Amino acid sequence: xxxxxxxADKDLSILIVGFDGYKDVWDIDIYLLNKYWSxxxxxxxxxxxxxxxxxxxxxxxxxxxxxxxxxAYNALKVINTKYVLLLLEDFFISSPVNNTLVxxxxxxxxxxxxxxxxxxxxxIKSSWEKGTPFQGNKHIKIIPKDKKYPLNLQAAIWxxxxxxxxxxxxxxxxxxxxxxxxxxxxxxxxxxEYLIDDRNILNIEHTIVQSKYxxxxxxxxxxxxxxxxxxxxxxxxFKEDFKYQFKLLMYSLTPQCLVxxxxxxxxxxxxxxxxxxxxxxxxx
Numbered sequence: 290x291x292x293x294x295x296x297a298d299k300d301l302s303i304l305i306v307g308f309d310g311y312k313d314v315w316d317i318d319i320y321l322l323n324k325y326w327s328x329x330x331x332x333x334x335x336x337x338x339x340x341x342x343x344x345x346x347x348x349x350x351x352x353x354x355x356x357x358x359x360x361a362y363n364a365l366k367v368i369n370t371k372y373v374l375l376l377l378e379d380f381f382i383s384s385p386v387n388n389t390l391v392x393x394x395x396x397x398x399x400x401x402x403x404x405x406x407x408x409x410x411x412x413i414k415s416s417w418e419k420g421t422p423f424q425g426n427k428h429i430k431i432i433p434k435d436k437k438y439p440l441n442l443q444a445a446i447w448x449x450x451x452x453x454x455x456x457x458x459x460x461x462x463x464x465x466x467x468x469x470x471x472x473x474x475x476x477x478x479x480x481x482e483y484l485i486d487d488r489n490i491l492n493i494e495h496t497i498v499q500s501k502y503x504x505x506x507x508x509x510x511x512x513x514x515x516x517x518x519x520x521x522x523x524x525x526x527f528k529e530d531f532k533y534q535f536k537l538l539m540y541s542l543t544p545q546c547l548v549x550x551x552x553x554x555x556x557x558x559x560x561x562x563x564x565x566x567x568x569x570x571x572x573x
Contacts (some may be wrong), residue, residue, distance in 0.1 A: 296330045298373040301395055301446070303332040305346075306361045306463075309339045309380045312522040314378050314497065319343045322516070325492070326386040330374070335364035357463040364454045365449055372398065373449045377463070379497035380409065380444050383510055394446065397429070404451040407432075407485040409444035411495060411537070415487040421482055432476055432483040439483060440470040444493055469564050499524045536555040 309316055323344055332346045338347060340350045349367055351360045382404050409416045420430025434437050440455065442463055456461050494506040502524045
C-alpha cells in the first residue's frame with residue numbers, strides 16, 4: 290500500500306462537494322474516509338458557509354447562496370493537481386481502499402489522456418454496465434455515445450481543467466448539472482476519453498435518496514460500524530425503499546426505447562423522477 294506522503298507527486302486530489310444541510314452526513318462520511326482510506330490524496334470539502342474541522346480534510350467555504358456548481362468550480366480553482374476525484378458527501382467508503390487499484394487507474398488515465406473515469410456504477414449489478422471493453426479489460430468500458438447521462442456525478446476521476454469547463458461559472462444545483470449532460474452527442478466519437486470502471490475500486494456505498502438513508506447500505510455499514518449515529522436523519526420506510534429499488538431496476542434493465550412506457554408505470558406507483566422535477570421547474 291502506498292503511504293499518504295507519496296501522493297503529493299501523483300497529481301490527484303479528492304474533492305467532496307457538500308450541502309450545508311448535510312453536516313451530519315459529512316461527519317459520518319469523513320469518519321469512514323479517515324478510517325478506510327487514511328493514506329489517500331489531499332482531500333478538500335467545499336461548503337457554502339459552514340467550516341467544520343476534520344482530520345486530513347481542508348474545508349473551503351465558498352459563501353452564502355452558493356449552489357453545487359459554484360462550490361465545485363471555486364474549490365477547483367484552489368486545487369492544483371491535474372486530476373480530481375469528485376465525490377458527493379453521501380458516498381460512504383465502507384471498507385479499506387486498495388491504493389494499488391487507484392494508482393493503476395491513475396496511470397491508465399494519464400497514459401491515455403482520459404478526461405472522465407467513472408469509478409462507481411449505480412445499477413442493480415455493476416457487471417450490467419454496458420460498453421466495449423477498453424484495451425481488452427472487461428471491467429473498464431468505453432462509455433457508449435448514446436448513454437444517458439454519459440457525464441454524471443457518480444464518483445469519478447476527472448481531468449481538473451475539463452471538469453471546470455464542463456461546470457462553467459454559473460450557480461446551479463447538481464441535478465441541473467446532470468440534466469445538461471443528457472444531450473451530449475460527441476462522447477468517445479473521435480477519441481476515447483470517457484471510461485467507466487465497474488469494480489467499485491473505492492468500496493463506495495451510496496447511502497441517501499431524497500434526504501433519507503437507504504435501508505440496505507446503512508444496514509451493512511452499521512453492522513460494521515455500530516458506533517455511527519444516524520439518529521439525526523430519517524431512513525426510507527419500506528414503501529419508499531421499494532419505489533427506489535424499482536426505479537433502479539428499471540434503469541438497470543430498460544432499453545432506451547422503453548423508458549417512456551416504464552416511466553408511466555413508475556408514475557402510477559407515485560415514483561419520483563428527477564427529470565420530471567427538473568422539467569416542471571423549467572430547468573434545462
